Amino acid sequence: MLKWNGHTHTPYCRHGSPADAADYLEQAIRLGFDRYTFSEHPPLPQGWVDNEPLMRELAMDLQELPSYMDYVEGLKRSYAGKIEVTVGLELDYLPGRTDFADELIAPYADRLEDLLVSVHYLPGKGGMRCLDFTPADFREGILEYYGSMERVVEEYYDHVEQALEWAAYLPVRKRLGHVQLIEKFRDALPPIDDSQMNERLTRIKPKLLASGMGLDVNTAGLRVGTCGKAYVPVWFLQDCLAFGIECVYGSDAHKPEDAGAGWDWFEKAIGQ
Ligand SMILES: [Zn+2]
Ligand SMILES: [Zn+2]
Structure with a gap:
């Protein structure tokens, strides 16, 4: 099996480490990785979230x-023969503004090798709200807006399904990012009903296949105090593998020490 980290960040991320991306690669090489994908958060539409300090943290200008593209391509060249670097982005599904993302990546269609397609935003109180900022912000901007976790979960997975439809035609290798990001603050919020979660995940499986998407087996949740688990349940990972969906480990590293975080969990979960 190719040892591949398919979801990571760089100093272009304002909520991550300012460390040089080469530091991540050195750590990945030490851990024996064959391939390493940089998938930075691309720019957002101006005023996307009505919170100026948060906006500055969310994405590059x-x-x-x-x-960023030149930076990662430079690393790809300088690390050739040591580790395969692939050039990617973690593209947001922007409800009502998919045109923005389409225009953003169009000039790079032949340079991008990997796209993560992620849902980080839901309509909420006062406009678009970021669902993985803080538990207090989630409560105030999203939970109070929808009234119950059940409704929030429905809304989240409706957006994930819309994201898959949108992403289906993107002309590059692509994966659905952290399919259970909605669980990031699970221990600080009212519980999510397991049967609802299982039903929504089961519905997504054929849609992944139909849209030609892989699955980002994102282990970042293991490092989040209020989550304590990967953002993909083992049963769903196993189902997706059996269904022929490409399942790629992603540590979602925002600092060099996390370049291989959770790989042991991934290996065990896929039964290797
Ligand atoms: Zn990030
Ligand atoms: Zn993400």
Whole structure:
């Protein structure tokens, strides 16, 4: 099996470490990785979230995207023969503004090798709300807006399904990012009903296949105090594998020490 980390960040992420991306690669090489995908958060539409300090943390500026592409391609060249670097982005599904993301990546269609397609935003109180910021922000902006976790979960997976439909035509290797991000603050919020979760995940499986998407087997939740588990349940991972969906480990590293975090969990979960 190819030892591949398919979801990671760089100093272009404002909520991550300012460490050089080469530090992540050195750590990945030490751990024996064959392939390493940089998938940074691309720019967002101006005023996407009505919270100026948060906006500055969420993504790079529009004018930084060309230099990010050059930066990662430079690493790809300088690390050739040591580790295969692939050039990617973690593209947000932007409800009502998919045109923005389409235009953003169009000039890079032949340079991008991997796209993670993630749902981080839901309509909520006062406009678009980021669902993985803080438990207090989730409660105030999303939970109170929808009234119950049951409704929030429905809304989240409706958006995931819309994201799959949108992403189906993207002309590059692509994976659905952290399919259970909605569980990030599970221990700080009212419980999510397991049967609802299982039903929504089961519905997603054929849609993944139909849209030509792989699955980001994202282990970041293991490192989050209020979550304590990967953002993909083992049964769903096993089902997706049996269904022929490409399942790629992703540590979602925002600092070099996490370049291989949760790989042991992944190996066990896929039964290797
Ligand atoms: Zn991030
Ligand atoms: Zn993400």
